[in-house]
Amino acid sequence: MGCATAADKSSPTAENDGVKLTQQDGKVRVEMGGKLFTEYYFKDVSRPFLYPIIGPGESRMTRNWPMQEAENEEHDHPHHRSLWYAHGAVNGQDFWSESAKAGKTVHEKFLEVTSGKKSGVIRSQNKWVAKDGTVVATDDQTIRFSGSAKQPIIDYDVTIHASNGEVKMGDTKEGTMAIRLAETMRLTHNKFNKGKPTGHIVNSEGVQDGATWGKRAAWCDYYGPVNDKIVGVAMFDHPKNPQHPTWWHVRDYGLFAANPYGVHDFERKPPGAGNYVIPAGKSVTYRYRFVFHEGDEKQAGIAELYKQYTAE
Numbered sequence: 001m002g003c004a005t006a007a008d009k010s011s012p013t014a015e016n017d018g019v020k021l022t023q024q025d026g027k028v029r030v031e032m033g034g035k036l037f038t039e040y041y042f043k044d045v046s047r048p049f050l051y052p053i054i055g056p057g058e059s060r061m062t063r064n065w066p067m068q069e070a071e072n073e074e075h076d077h078p079h080h081r082s083l084w085y086a087h088g089a090v091n092g093q094d095f096w097s098e099s100a101k102a103g104k105t106v107h108e109k110f111l112e113v114t115s116g117k118k119s120g121v122i123r124s125q126n127k128w129v130a131k132d133g134t135v136v137a138t139d140d141q142t143i144r145f146s147g148s149a150k151q152p153i154i155d156y157d158v159t160i161h162a163s164n165g166e167v168k169m170g171d172t173k174e175g176t177m178a179i180r181l182a183e184t185m186r187l188t189h190n191k192f193n194k195g196k197p198t199g200h201i202v203n204s205e206g207v208q209d210g211a212t213w214g215k216r217a218a219w220c221d222y223y224g225p226v227n228d229k230i231v232g233v234a235m236f237d238h239p240k241n242p243q244h245p246t247w248w249h250v251r252d253y254g255l256f257a258a259n260p261y262g263v264h265d266f267e268r269k270p271p272g273a274g275n276y277v278i279p280a281g282k283s284v285t286y287r288y289r290f291v292f293h294e295g296d297e298k299q300a301g302i303a304e305l306y307k308q309y310t311a312e
Contacts, residue, residue, distance in 0.1 A: 019120030019145050021113050028113060028122055033149045038083075040122055040143070046098045047105035048126065048141070051082035053179070053233075055292035056150050059226040061233060063180045063254065072192035073183050080180035080255060083290070085158050087261065089170025090137060093130045096174040103130040111140070119146035137278075138163045147291075151300070154290040162278040171274035173214075173249050173265035177288045178257035179233065185224030187252035199224020199232075201250055202297050204306065210252055214266030216245045219306045221297040222256045230295055234302045236309050238287035242276065258288060 020031040026043030029036065035054070042048040055061040062082040064070035079086075079098040086105060088096035093103045105126050112123035121144050128137040140159045147153035156177065160167065183190050185199040187209055202208050203217035212220060218239070223232025235258055237246040243260035247267075250256050259266075263274030278284050289309055293300035 018115065018117040020115045021120045021122065021145075023110075023113055030120060030145055032145065032147075032152055035149065037145065037152055038154075041081075042107040042124070045104075046079065046081070046102070047084055047086050047095070048107055048124070049081040049084040050143075050154070053083060053292065055152060055226075055231050055233070056294045057227075057229050057231070059182075059229060059231045061182050061185070061226060061231060061292060063183055072190070074190045074192075074253070076253070077180070077255070080178070083154075083179045085141070085156065085177050087169060087172075087176045088174025089168075089172045089261075090128060091130075091166075091168055092170065093128075093136055094174075095128055095136075096172075101131050103128060103136065105129075105139075108138075119144050121145075135164050137161060137167045150294065152292045154292075155287070156290065157285065157287045159283050159285040160278060161283040162280050166280045167278040169261050169276040169278070171261055171264045171272050173259060173262035175249070175259045175261060176257060177235070177259075177286065178249075178255065179235070179290070181222060181224075181233070181254040181256060182226050183254065184226055185222065185231075186254045187222075187224075190253070197225050199254075200296070201256075203248065204245075204303070212248055212250050214247055214249070214262075216247050218245045219302065220248045220250055220256070220258075221300075221302050222250065222254075223293075223296050232293050232296060232300065234291045234293065234297060234300070234305070236289040236291070236306050238289075239310050241286050241288075242284060260286070 022029040028040040038050045053061045065073045066078045086096045095103045108125045114121045123142045138161045142157040144155040201212045203220040219236045221234040246258045246260045249259040261274040
């Protein structure tokens with residue numbers, strides 16, 4: 001198990017101003033500027049996930065349930081665990097839900113857990129295990145935390161390996177790189193906050209709100225109020241990703257996901273039109289960036305930040 005946090009202990013800036021990662025039982029605590037930003041849960045879970053996400057102004061930007069009870073939150077979709085990567089059809093197996101027949105993404109080992117003045121990194125290996133115990137695929141995930149307390153950034157890279165034979169990423173809307181936002185940021189009200197302000201969605205093509213579902217775009221942004229402060233998150237689809245620009249499975253109730261496979265659902269094409277096959281022994285890599293920001297996408301300069309991302 002790799003752990004390089006000690007390498008930065010001699011530098012006070014790493015602890016006070018940088019990104020500090022601390023391994024604990026079943027999770028890795030991530031602090032930015034000396035304060036909690038998120039925690040990476042990997043033990044005895046349906047899949048690894050990040051919770052909570054504490055954004056600008058210490059705004060809690062993801063739903064608390066089902067990780068913990070909270071007032072005024074809907075209890076739908078118990079598999080929407082804050083921020084995660086999963087897909088609903090992998091060689092016909094469901095890795096998205098937590099139904100009785102669903103598989104699990106099982107943490108195998110860490111390759112790196114590193115703190116730093118400018119960024120912190122978690123690198124891990126996982127097995128995609130079907131309900132019957134069959135290993136369908138494996139992955140390497142690299143999660144890099146950077147930015148500042150005012151605008152924290154998560155770079156989330158996933159390499160899927162067809163290590164146990166051919167892998168077919170199936171055509172379904174149920175996936176893939178996802179975050180479930182705070183209830184007050186929703187595009188539509190939930191049963192607890194009727195009449196209160198709701199959020200908004202916009203993508204790189206200028207499409208807004210509910211019309212963004214199932215559309216292709218290089219980036220998408222979802223913003224709304226948390227504790228009377230407007231905050232948002234932009235998700236970037238890297239131009240080298242297969243199927244770029246991705247389709248967006250972004251819902252009015254706060255689900256926000258990039259899904260490069262759900263063509264049948266998104267474009268009403270024949271079933272299987274979005275299938276993507278990884279030949280046995282080969283792999284495919286997807287890269288995404290999350291930018292947590294104040295204000296709307298224009299105030300945060302998301303279009304310019306995406307240009308910078310693609311130039312890196």
